[in-house]
Amino acid sequence: METTTTIEIHQDLIESCKAGSQQAFGKLYHLYAKAMYNVALRIIKVEEEAQDILQESFVKAFNKINQYEYQANFGAWLKRIVINQALDNIRKKKDIISKDIEGMEIAEQEEVDWQEVDFTIERVKKAIMALPDGFRVVASMYLFEGFEHKEIAQILGVTESTSKSQFHRAKIKLKEILKTYEN
Structure with missing residues (x-):
């Protein structure tokens, strides 16, 4: 579970991202990249594709950061983006759960x-x-x-x-x- 300090740090980073700070977004990337890569890899199975999913997900998250409203923790919000991106990737290749x-x-x-x-x-x-x-x-x-x-x-x-x-x-x-x- 996140500590109050961690939540405050993340909130400050997120608010900086909302203000357009690429440096703050880079810090968020480094905090979450490994975990989100593992999420993508478990779904996608191919390392290179998981890396692409990771990058696409962070671009999408950066573009949608103003929509993040602290209703869930940032990691959960980001994980949902990664999962959806991975599933979209799979759907493009084939309809796996038709x-x-x-x-x-x-x-x-x-x-x-x-x-x-x-x-x-x-x-x-x-x-x-x-x-x-x-x-x-x-x-x-x-x-x-x-x-x-x-x-x-x-x-x-x-x-x-x-x-x-x-x-x-x-x-x-x-x-x-x-x-x-x-x-």
Whole structure:
């Protein structure tokens, strides 16, 4: 959680950005770039594209900084821009969560037995990156970015049940991928 001092510093930087200070924006960039790059990378999967998303997101944030009204913390506001930019990038390449999956039935809600799988942080990261785009996007947004399925559905333009189904399928696929690493 941010301290009062940190919030005040960020508020001063944000107000300076609103006044047009590129130096203040540079400081905000350095405070948030690494975290926002990781957000983009979890969704996009390709380092160079994640770097492009990061740059485009900060340009968009700088252009829209006057719209920021302190209703959420700055990091959350910026993260939303990064996620939307990453999703727009994916949509340009292909429609990963197309309307045809809207009609799919929710996957059987069988529990995934994770005790059968050998975990290491590197294996899990590698396995998540190996997920198909639709599964990876929903899983990343739910697990790493803390969005609820209702929010994911709104952002992606799908139903809440589709988000839940994609997440469930992602868990099953993740287990399959992790088991292949054991061999």
